[in-house]
Amino acid sequence: MDTEMFHADAEEMGWQDRALCAQTDPEAFFPEKGGSTREAKxxxxxxxxxxxxxxxxxxxxxxxxxxxxxxxRERRKVKKRAV
Incomplete structure (x- = not known):
């Protein structure tokens, strides 16, 4: 494996170690269809x-x-506006 590529990937993903969602219930961030997103947001x-x-x-x-x-759905709207 290219160590430079591995280091770049690790650096890019370093933010995940500081993410609050990593310390909470992951199911809140992946609700069932029609479920509430309020807690995650x-x-x-x-x-x-x-x-x-x-x-x-x-x-x-x-x-x-x-x-x-x-x-x-909200991310799709953001992407459309960026185009």
Whole structure:
């Protein structure tokens, strides 16, 4: 494995170690269809890595869950506006 590539990936993902969602119930961030996203979004509001999380989700086309305080539908809208 290319150690430079591994280091870059680890650096890119370092924000996840500081994410508040890693310290809470993961099911809140992946609710059942029609389930509430309120709890997850409340956690995201005070998370220091919210921006990095959202950037990651947008860059990697995450289709499920709450990332950076936004649902998949909300992230789609953000992507459309950016085009």
């Amino acid at each position: 409340r956690v995201c509001l005070t998370c220091e890595v919210r921006d990095e999380c959202l950037e990651y989700a947008l860059a990697h086309d995450e289709r499920f869950g709450i990332w950076g305080g936004l649902s998949e």
